[in-house]
Amino acid sequence: MALEERLADYSLVQKLKAGDSDAYDSLNREYAGKMFRLVCRLAGPEEAEDLVQEAFMQIYRSMDSFRGDCSIGTWVYKITTNVCQDYLRRKNRRSWRNLFSLDWLKSETDRELPSPLLEPPEIAEIKDDLDRLRLAIATLPVEQRAVLVLHDLEQLTYQEVADVLGIALGTVKSRLFYARQKVRLIFEGGAKSEMPRS
Amino acid sequence: MRCPDRKQLSAYVDKELTFSEMQVIDEHLKDCLSCRIEVERLKRMLNGFRALAKEGLSIPAPFQISHSDNHFKWAITVAVFVLVLVSAIIIGYSHENTVAKNLNHNDLEFYYKNHSNYIQKPSQSYFSLVSWE
Known part of the structure; x- marks a missing residue:
């Protein structure tokens, strides 16, 4: 972490510890969206708002215990990921499959891509690929999904993922490898099953 | 030269290896077609992840959670x-x-x-x- 970032983080933490409401608003503005996105990807969108609220509450409550040995961003991701993992353990669900319907997956893709009324075959294919990819990620075990989402979707480095999840760098590397293998198998398996039979 | 294991190739695509490890794999890829194919497949998948990462989720209106709101909730409870x-x-x-x-x-x-x-x-x-x- 660069010195400037560390100083900015230190100053923000001091303000938060002093109960500065502007500092809380700025933390909220900076991270609420990111936390919501992470929660949706890890635990599904159904209870995302509640889980983000829970994560924020934990951040506020544990502010005094923040020692500054990682960035605030990493710390926020750590608490959010823990909240998601606890939620999934509580619900005893190993995947997103039961957490949201495929309609939601479809609608998210529709929102991003050009009008479905003018849908050239290439766009339909991309949408289909993204849906399959999303579903493949959703079927991963929680531990592997967390690593893949944090690294491949949230663009965290290996070291940041290790800090967020509290695991060794080697474990990040190996979980990421197995997660990608599984996604590829599911993704390519889906593609093969859709090929026309001769 | 022996092929690097798949975990190494996965980390190579992420550029998460040391400089010397990267160099060794670069050299190996020049001569090994199967590893080049593996790296290409990984890169294609990562492109898919990037497309997923870019898509915006419909994030609700900014969360109105702040320290002062917390106080407000307490005040209401006490009242x-x-x-x-x-x-x-x-x-x-x-x-x-x-x-x-x-x-x-x-x-x-x-x-x-x-x-x-x-x-x-x-x-x-x-x-x-x-x-x-």
Whole structure:
């Protein structure tokens, strides 16, 4: 972490510890969206708002215990990921499959891509690929999904993922490898099953 | 040269290896078609992840969670508690008055006579304070 970032983080933490409401608003503005996105990807969108609220509450409550040995961003991701993992353990669900319907997956893709009324075959294919990819990620075990989402979707480095999840760098590397293998198998398996039979 | 294991190739695509490890794999890829294919497949998948990462989820209106909101919630909880407590006291007091008003002097005398073994009759001055209707 660069010195400037560390100083900015230190100053923000001091303000938060002093109960500065502007500092809380700025933390909220900076991270609420990111936390919501992470929660949706890890635990599904159904209870995302509640889980983000829970994560924020934990951040506020544990502010005094923040020692500054990682960035605030990493710390926020750590608490959010823990909240998601606890939620999934509580619900005893190993995947997103039961957490949201495929309609939601479809609608998210529709929102991003050009009008479905003018849908050239290439766009339909991309949408289909993204849906399959999303579903493949959703079927991963929680531990592997967390690593893949944090690294491949949230663009965290290996070291940041290790800090967020509290695991060794080697474990990040190996979980990421197995997660990608599984996604590829599911993704390519889906593609093969859709090929026309001769 | 022996092919690097798949985990190494996965980390190579992420550029998460040391400079010398990267160099070794770069050199290996020049001569190994199967590893080049593996790296290309990984890169294609990562492109798919990038496309997923770019898509915007419909994030609800900014979360109105702040330290001050937390205080506000506490203030409401305390206010409700005080309101309930005050209401209970007022209701209890008015109930006692109603009971007292419905009793006359003779009733009280009768009551204390029948319960004299465990209730002590108050002094006369107490009765003089009660306004009888």
